[in-house]
Amino acid sequence: MTDERASEATGGESQRPEDPAADGDSDPTGDEQDDEQFTLADFHDASQEAGRPVLTAAALSRALDITQERARKELEFLADREAVQRLAVETDPVVWYPSELEDLTDRERVVVFPKRREIIVDRPDQFTRAQLAQFAHLADGNSEQGYRYVVRPEDIWQAPHDSWEALARTMRQALGQRSEGLEEWVRSQWDRAHQFRLTTHEEGYTVLEAKSPEIMGNVARQKLDEEHVHAPISDTEDWVREGSEAAIKRILYEAGYPVQDHRELESGEELPVDLEVRLRDYQRTWVDRFAEAGEGVFVGPPGSGKTVAAMGAMAHVDGETLILVPSRDLARQWADTILEYTSLEPEQIGQYHGGRKEVRPVTIATYQIAGMDRHRSLFDDREWGLVIFDECQHVPSDVYRRSTHLQSKHRLGLSASPIREDDRQQEIFTLVGPPIGTDWEALFEAGFVAEPELEIRYVPWGDDEQGNAYASADGQEKYRIAAKNRGKVDEVRYLLSAHPDSKALVFVDYLEQGKDLSAALDVPFLSGETPHHERRRLLDEFRRNERDLLIVSRVGDEGIDLPTADLAIVASGLGGSRRQGTQRAGRTMRPAGGALVYVLATRGTREEDFARKQLQHLGRKGMTIREQNVERDEGSEADDADETDEKDGNGTSDGDDEIDGSVGDE
Template structure:
């Protein structure tokens, strides 16, 4: 064949009305090509013009190729009023009848319609659930951290899980995942035969270009070889954090203390997903149990304690939680009272299982008490606090096993990755799976936009600036009437009312003649009120920010958030989550002053819960409605 005969046959063809664009006729065009165009455009239903634009064809050639795929049965066509014809894959026709997975490798996104629990469980091993729309559609994103933390011993195992979950092979996505897997195995912390810690790199290049560029004399003493550095004592956590942020997570292979043996038997049966959490923790020796309130993270942690079978230190944010941990351990395990101690401002007992506050554990004058004991397991409860400067000190207590617990490991300062570098990778089940299985009841969540009570407050808001504006909107006195209305609409419910400001809490307490539980409430009085609520001797409490995580609030049928969701996404999760228990029918109302920054804050923070699969409604309360509310009481 001559050069002339092998030339592109489309070189001298007319452009078919598309300017100078060539019209290729011999390039392969298959359903995979259509999917490539679909990914480029960002939707599964395309016109010939959009295919031509995505693939740089002429529209005439694109139409010809689409017609051919339609004749082969791979595509369907549909005439619509806005365009002569649209095209979509035949497989979309039975979308309502079966699970369907669509992979967008360039964006590293996976969209799954009607996934079964097996698929969701497989996806959770290498992807992050970004959005969920009930049972209909789930959107997963594969982030570097998801690959770094995948619970697999080899890339081949991870690859097998991906193909099972996707029911297909996606070479571009697999290549990217392989590159991230390799990054996650470049560095290791090991223990030298003389007892000190060594940082190892896979090769001299990565050691010199990454580790020795990022670390300094605060972290390492000196090089031992081209691929090894001698680590300063106590710098291990900082090294893991720095290299993680550089995109190179560190494998921790140190010979850490396992503590004295301690026989612990769990005297309650774990749910299937809790057993999965414990199994994944057992594989790695570290991790963070992530699940909604009511999913049993504390009981699962006791399953991890039983697996480790060693002396355990539990770190908590407050003495109230320390007391509750103490009671729960004695109730659900074989341990006896003399084996469990609390160490905080009220008590100071170090025992085989010790429950201490983060603040005490981080203080230099108490550190030796914890350092002198070899802990087999350290549990970081409410571990979203760990990156804060006060709490981070406690992470120097590096045992062989580390476990964190959190309903929502989110930080508004975007330092949540430090949680996983200092404690361990996330281990959890997507919220929708727990809703579907009936382990946790999905509450009905509604934002109610409340009008101003009077012109004085409205004018004060208009003239204020910054945080003061938000405080005035939060303390809108019109919310008192709305709380009264909601309580009267649910006369048989046990209710918790949350506030962010002490003055608002006091006003509500006076108006409703009920106790207000805040940080100013003495510990003994706080305990008495909560126990009365648990025993159904009280059906209403007003709770300040102290109730978000420092104490274990009893289950409620009704939660009214009078103010506070503008604070953080984590706060929204904690407060809405107070109604998430196996019993159904729970309601959460969020009150926001209409037309203010509080309205925007509430909507934005609750989008976080919407992405976890919860349904969020919105309702505007008008002035006439408020008058009707008053008349109904």
């Protein structure tokens, strides 16, 4: 095998066996061979390609494009050195597997694939995961092959290190070895991330600087035009048009060159803020990383306390703050939470939306209002020390994007799920700042956030009429009919009766379905049609345990701050987006344990595939997902064969619950 192949899985130089057969004087297989001896690393390459940890000689020959006889002899060669084991089975004469598999159950193992920029880790400890999170993306945390990390360009561009040497040290600590191939690529990405920066000229205007005349001429001046810059100042400097900074950062980011923002922005009037709650260790780490970068996006599951961490950022900045939220309900909730957890007084906090028009040292405004020309000048005229973008996954949309033109010394985004179905999530980080977060599974393991039990339940049709309508429908109409399956009414009723002591939220995507469930269960239906004062009354009653059940439309996904529940039933809606699945499952993800999430999908329809697909990313974040076929006789309330046991949960929080919000009713 070649040096390149042998070093691929080990991340370093190829490991030649200490054997006379390896010195080129003899040929252990009897066939013509490459200069380099077959190694265990080659076996790992082939097993990765085959997608299983054991191989037959035939599978190895296909993976490495060698004869089967050659493959058999290579395997025997490794077996003689106890690197692999052989096992006879009925379907194949012999299968082979690495000897080290026998003790993988009690030790951490890291395998690096430099060409694919992937890292597979079996049983990683907390230190390894923390180090990996600084330069790699957890692509799959629920795989049979272990934790799968991918090193992407943006992970290197946003790595929290001041120098290449510090980043290289973190990599070597995480991998337990030096991977020259991976390090070479990472170094190239580190260099790309330091080619451009925005600075403030002594006369007050903004300058785009390049590290060399070549990079300025071949990249920036090819991508930017008079809409973005006035004129060159030198071979490596351009005079930037006021207000085009965000566009320049986005364009160069998309070209593969993130821009370092070193502008001397005004921080506005000082505003001392004391945080009156103790931050958890990981929240303190978030705030410290934000303080180093001056910008960022706090990414973590619902219940991880992103809002309280944002108040920690406010306390660090000690400057006037503008908070942008999707709805007026969230503006009110933010105001209440700031009063509860900080030293600020009511007269220092203002709300600016359809119901109130107050601009104060801390102002909470809706994205829609902040983007309107007739209101925007009020925010432009004030020098903000910090702008916070709540539910910032919406920032790339045309409606919200205008709010990112507001300039401030510091920018902070919050999101449980920075996922967009239009694949524009990269724009979130160019418009607001780099992601700062903690791996979900680490929070589950540490007990800061309780992992809900999530089960997809496949429900039969409630009547033949809807089943026949589905069979004759096309396109999106098929999904709509399946989502509104009347059989789900009986299933919701059944699940509520199976958990009589739970505080429950039932989610629907369609007003008609919500109204039908409301009538069938004699329970209020909270939707976009519900007046604001009525919403507030119903939600407050739920929080005070005066109600134990609400039916909620899509407005509850992000547009309002829903109280914590210990039972969530998603009757329809997971066909919309992965973010929607995260938000709905997240309504039970709080420090109190025992939470259950049931997702209902009509059996044998496209809704089955939608439900599996939209929940896959939750599985990759460490959540356990089960599947269950619903089988009951018509009109019967008998248990399923494998019905889930009832769980207890008090639905309470520890005082720093997440404020979740997105597109609301303005």
